[in-house]
Amino acid sequence: MIKSVNLKATLVSLAILIVFLGSWELATYTPPVSLDRELTEYELLMGAGTANAAVPPPSAIISLGFQELSNPFYDAGPNDKGIGIQLAHSVYRVLVGFALAALIAIPLGFVIGMSPMMYKALNPYIQVLRPISPLAWMPLALFIIQDSSLSAIFVIFICSVWPMLLNTAFGVASVRKDWINVAKTHQLSPIQTAYQVVLPASAPTIFTGMRISIGIAWLVIVAAEMLVGGTGIGYYVWNEWNNLDLARVIFSILMIGVIGMILDMILAAGARFVAYQE
Amino acid sequence: MTIKSLTNAFDKKSSLLHVKNCSCPICQTEKQSINLSPSQRQAQIETQAAQFKVEHTTKTQPQFNDSEAMLDRAIENAVVRSVFNHNELSRRSFLGLVGATTAAAALSSFFPLNEAKAAIKEAMGPLEKTRLNIGFVPITCATPIIMAEPMGFYAKYGLRVNLEKTAGWAVARDKSLSREYDASHMLTPMPLAMTMGAGSTSRHFIMPAVENVNGQAIVLHNDHKDKRDPKQWKGFRFGVPFEYSMHNFLLRYYVAEHGLDPDQDIQIRVVPPPEMVANLRAGNLDGYLSPDPFNQRAVWENVGFIHMLTKDIWDKHPCCAFACSKEFAEQNPNTYGALLRAIIDATQYSSIQENRREISAAIAPRNYLNQPVPVIEQVLTGRFADGLGNIQNVPDRIDFDPFPWHSMGVWIMTQMKRWGYISGDVNYNMIAEQVYLATETADIMRQLGYTPPTETYKTHTIMGKVFDPAQPEAYINSFAIGRKS
Numbered sequence: 001m002i003k004s005v006n007l008k009a010t011l012v013s014l015a016i017l018i019v020f021l022g023s024w025e026l027a028t029y030t031p032p033v034s035l036d037r038e039l040t041e042y043e044l045l046m047g048a049g050t051a052n053a054a055v056p057p058p059s060a061i062i063s064l065g066f067q068e069l070s071n072p073f074y075d076a077g078p079n080d081k082g083i084g085i086q087l088a089h090s091v092y093r094v095l096v097g098f099a100l101a102a103l104i105a106i107p108l109g110f111v112i113g114m115s116p117m118m119y120k121a122l123n124p125y126i127q128v129l130r131p132i133s134p135l136a137w138m139p140l141a142l143f144i145i146q147d148s149s150l151s152a153i154f155v156i157f158i159c160s161v162w163p164m165l166l167n168t169a170f171g172v173a174s175v176r177k178d179w180i181n182v183a184k185t186h187q188l189s190p191i192q193t194a195y196q197v198v199l200p201a202s203a204p205t206i207f208t209g210m211r212i213s214i215g216i217a218w219l220v221i222v223a224a225e226m227l228v229g230g231t232g233i234g235y236y237v238w239n240e241w242n243n244l245d246l247a248r249v250i251f252s253i254l255m256i257g258v259i260g261m262i263l264d265m266i267l268a269a270g271a272r273f274v275a276y277q278e
Numbered sequence: 279m280t281i282k283s284l285t286n287a288f289d290k291k292s293s294l295l296h297v298k299n300c301s302c303p304i305c306q307t308e309k310q311s312i313n314l315s316p317s318q319r320q321a322q323i324e325t326q327a328a329q330f331k332v333e334h335t336t337k338t339q340p341q342f343n344d345s346e347a348m349l350d351r352a353i354e355n356a357v358v359r360s361v362f363n364h365n366e367l368s369r370r371s372f373l374g375l376v377g378a379t380t381a382a383a384a385l386s387s388f389f390p391l392n393e394a395k396a397a398i399k400e401a402m403g404p405l406e407k408t409r410l411n412i413g414f415v416p417i418t419c420a421t422p423i424i425m426a427e428p429m430g431f432y433a434k435y436g437l438r439v440n441l442e443k444t445a446g447w448a449v450a451r452d453k454s455l456s457r458e459y460d461a462s463h464m465l466t467p468m469p470l471a472m473t474m475g476a477g478s479t480s481r482h483f484i485m486p487a488v489e490n491v492n493g494q495a496i497v498l499h500n501d502h503k504d505k506r507d508p509k510q511w512k513g514f515r516f517g518v519p520f521e522y523s524m525h526n527f528l529l530r531y532y533v534a535e536h537g538l539d540p541d542q543d544i545q546i547r548v549v550p551p552p553e554m555v556a557n558l559r560a561g562n563l564d565g566y567l568s569p570d571p572f573n574q575r576a577v578w579e580n581v582g583f584i585h586m587l588t589k590d591i592w593d594k595h596p597c598c599a600f601a602c603s604k605e606f607a608e609q610n611p612n613t614y615g616a617l618l619r620a621i622i623d624a625t626q627y628s629s630i631q632e633n634r635r636e637i638s639a640a641i642a643p644r645n646y647l648n649q650p651v652p653v654i655e656q657v658l659t660g661r662f663a664d665g666l667g668n669i670q671n672v673p674d675r676i677d678f679d680p681f682p683w684h685s686m687g688v689w690i691m692t693q694m695k696r697w698g699y700i701s702g703d704v705n706y707n708m709i710a711e712q713v714y715l716a717t718e719t720a721d722i723m724r725q726l727g728y729t730p731p732t733e734t735y736k737t738h739t740i741m742g743k744v745f746d747p748a749q750p751e752a753y754i755n756s757f758a759i760g761r762k763s
Contacts, residue, residue: 045656045663047578079443080645139452143479146456148449229445238445242416242552243648244579 021058028057056247064247065254083236083252087259090225090232093149094217094263097156101213105161106206109168110194113202119169126165134159134220138227148228152221159220160213167209171202200276207271214267218260233259286351288358288378352434352623356727357389405436406610410617413444413453413462416647417551417569418657419490419598420463421637422678424647426624428640434623435616441646446550447520454603455481461602461617463489466682467690469601469713471522476700482604485682486715487621489598493657493676494525494588495573496532498565499558500581503666508536517549517557517566524597527693528588529567534759535741540697541761558582569597570657570676571649576665578653583665587675592740594677596686615722622680622722629678634658680723682714684734685747692750698761706750 072084112119134155141151175198183193225234233256240248362369373381414420424441426432432439444450447465451472454462469483498505505511511533518525530540540546549557554572557563559581566572567588576582588595600621607614627633638654641647647654656662660675687710694700711734720730738745745753754760 042663042667042669045652045661045669046580046665047650047652076643077645078440080643142449142452142456146458148453148456148458227445228449229443235443235445238552239443239644239648241556243644243650244555244575245648 025057025059028055030054054246056250060247061250061254065251068248068251079239081231083233083255086231086233086236087255090221090234091259091263093152093232094156094214094221097153098160098214098217100153101157101160102164102210105164105209106168109165109206109209110172110198112165112169113172114194114198116173119173126162130162130166134216135223135227138224142228148230152224152228152232155224156217156221160217163212163216164206164209167212168202168206171205171209172198174205175201200274203274204271204276207267207274211264211267211271214263215260218256218263222256286378288354288373288382349435352726356725358385360727361385361389403612405613405616407460407613408436409438409440410460410613411440411442411458413442413450413459415444415447415450415463415551416649417598418571418641418647418654418676419493419569421641421658421676422489422621422624422628422680423463423600424641425628425637426620428646429624429627429637431620431624431627432617435620437613437616437620443646447523454483454601455479457603457606459602460606461600464599464601465520465523465525466596466599466686467522467524467527467694468520469599470687470690470709471694471699473713474700474709476694477522483601483713484604484607484715485599485601485713486607486618486719487600487625487680488596488682488686489600489625489678489680491594491596491677491679492587492589492674493597494528494567494569496529496565496567496585496588497554497558497573497576497582498585499561499563500583500665502564503583506585508533508538511538511564512543513545514564515545515547515562517547517554517563517568519549519551519554519568521548522694522699524588524595524690525567525569527690527697528591528595530697531693531740532567532591534757535743537759539759555579555581571647571653574653574656574662575649577663578650580665584662587672589672589675592738593674594679595738595740596683599682600680618718618722619726622719622728623726625678625680626726626728631659631673681719681730682716683731683736684710684714684716685736685738685745687714688735688747688750689738689740689745692745692754696754696757696760704750706747 068083072082074082075085112122137155137158138151141154142148145151145154179197179201180193183197188196221232222234222237225232226238227234229235229238233252237249237252237256240246240252358369362372376384412423414423427439427441442459444453444462447468450459450462450464451468453459454464455472464485466485466488469485471477472481472483474480516529518529520526526546529546533540533544538544547563549563549566549568551568551572554563554566554568555576558566558576559579565582565585573584577584602614628637635655635658638651638658642649642651642654657676660673661669661671662675664670684707688706691700691704691706691709695704714734716734720734723730735747737747
């Protein structure tokens with residue numbers, strides 16, 4: 001018997017993967033057509049002999065993945081760049097939009113969290129603006145900012161702001177009153193209280209907000225780039241969809257998942273770094 | 279820099295137009311490839327595409343050190359071509375008879391070639407801007423705009439163009455309005471609508487060249503093979519790529535002529551071209567009137583069939599356009615002139631049947647249309663499978679003619695008014711003449727050695743009904759179906 005839970009879990013994971021890929025491969029298997037006659041011109045014009053767009057088997061996607069990843073940074077003109085370059089464009093947009101959002105949301109969240117009056121005053125606006133789909137801002141952003149790349153960054157900014165703002169406010173508001181009182185008895189200034197007591201105490205909640213934000217930002221960038229075109233992983237998906245090339249579409253979906261996971265892992269590591277035990 | 283379109287005008291072996299019997303090395307290799315299997319041809323095309331990218335490699339192609347040398351060659355080409363009345367055969371037999379040097383001397387004795395070169399270059403002046411951003415939507419209508427890049431037409435006029443693939447017409451409009459694009463591939467109704475402020479902020483756009491005429495089709499789902507009569511289409515859902523498009527106006531016109539009200543009896547949805555095939559497959563659309571290659575792609579994917587080509591609704595109807603803002607043209611007159619020359623030259627080159635296979639190969643890669651070569655070839659050569667078991671041979675399925683008839687602009691506005699996209703009094707002639715720059719186009723066509731029409735208005739016959747551009751209001755009122763305001 002295997003004792004280690006980790007090992008067992010790994011084995012089960014692998015088994016699921018093998019069964020899943022195996023049945024997918026079988027479901028999409030098409031026997032190679034062997035014709036002993038010449039194709040007619042009509043059949044040739046209809047694409048007989050070449051594969052029509054269909055769900056590709058996993059083996060095709062894996063071999064395509066190797067091919068794409070072996071040369072991820074090729075640049076064959078403005079509309080044909082490697083997957084690495086496209087991902088880099090998307091990550092860059094997400095990080096810039098996210099950083100701008102953090103710069104504004106965290107200080108503002110602090111103010112809202114510390115002052116119940118400000119919380120009540122700003123709450124109606126937050127509640128109205130928060131549920132707006134980030135992509136609904138896109139036409140307006142394109143019109144006002146007049147630059148598609150900046151518009152994409154703006155959309156990332158607007159969708160990342162709310163979770164960070166609300167979590168910061170919540171984290172700051174729920175710092176235990178005893179700790180604030182202790183700070184008072186030590187005669188700490190408000191700024192010192194904020195830095196030495198409130199910030200460390202609310203850091204885990206702030207990081208949770210940032211984690212939610214980056215997740216949403218990564219979801220949104222793909223859709224935004226599909227809408228605007230140009231560069232980025234969203235454009236890559238759209239361009240392959242244009243050609244009904246499902247193998248590349250599935251491959252890029254996997255890449256989106258992998259990068260999203262990495263972004264989340266980075267913030268999770270940050271959250272562990274600031275976590276504390278009471 | 280190597281430019282295939284610019285071979286020596288005084289060389290009898292090569293054809294200026296690279297037509298059938300051209301014996302230049304590039305055409306020779308291409309000729310051999312016709313008998314190859316699809317996969318071999320694909321391989322060949324890929325090597326050729328690689329060659330396009332790696333400049334300076336092929337010694338057989340003309341080499342130019344700067345745009346000036348290129349321009350000289352372009353002018354020589356145009357002059358020689360017009361002297362021989364665009365007849366390649368007589369040019370080549372004449373050159374064979376007297377030899378290149380004698381021919382050049384003879385030509386300069388009665389045509390001041392050097393003065394002409396100087397005059398044209400002076401008229402063009404230095405380019406204000408050599409790097410341009412041009413947007414395109416990946417469809418075959420954009421052929422001249424796209425092929426001008428890999429086949430060297432922009433470079434010939436000293437321009438470095440960044441061709442940006444655009445996700446749809448609304449984005450092309452917005453990026454043009456925001457000045458991200460210096461010029462863009464648009465639909466012929468768009469510059470009119472943008473100038474009038476219909477569906478966007480109003481800004482004066484100009485359209486100095488039509489990209490393509492014909493080139494669209496009505497595609498129906500394979501389930502509707504028995505419903506070829508439009509009267510059976512009640513309740514159908516159709517896709518068109520954009521509201522301000524010939525696709526929308528032609529589909530509306532076509533069904534209305536068959537007694538269906540396009541706003542009541544059928545549903546017309548705006549669907550981006552790349553999503554047409556997938557929506558048709560999913561049964562979300564019953565058919566569409568869309569740009570190619572998506573009509574042929576539906577046949578290739580075994581999803582739909584070509585009900586009719588729009589050529590059969592209105593032969594030589596305009597479709598896509600090359601447009602930019604008036605502001606860009608005024609601020610960069612020389613750049614604008616060079617760009618227009620490149621586009622008109624590329625459009626004329628595309629209109630020659632013999633060049634279509636080569637163009638198909640040049641525009642199919644991922645950087646441009648990102649489509650299988652055989653699909654593009656069927657569209658451009660007009661020899662295609664219609665999805666009903668027939669091979670059709672329609673060489674002018676898509677054609678390329680840059681001349682922007684003012685009467686076409688007036689027709690488009692009558693349809694915009696007919697269907698309620700614009701209302702009130704419309705000064706048809708004034709708007710058409712401000713947006714469609716036919717006189718300018720004619721000038722440049724003449725300079726490049728082509729023969730433009732002498733008028734800018736003419737009557738058009740659409741489904742047997744004559745449109746007289748002098749009577750736009752009467753024309754609108756003559757229809758039984760429409761949104762009367």
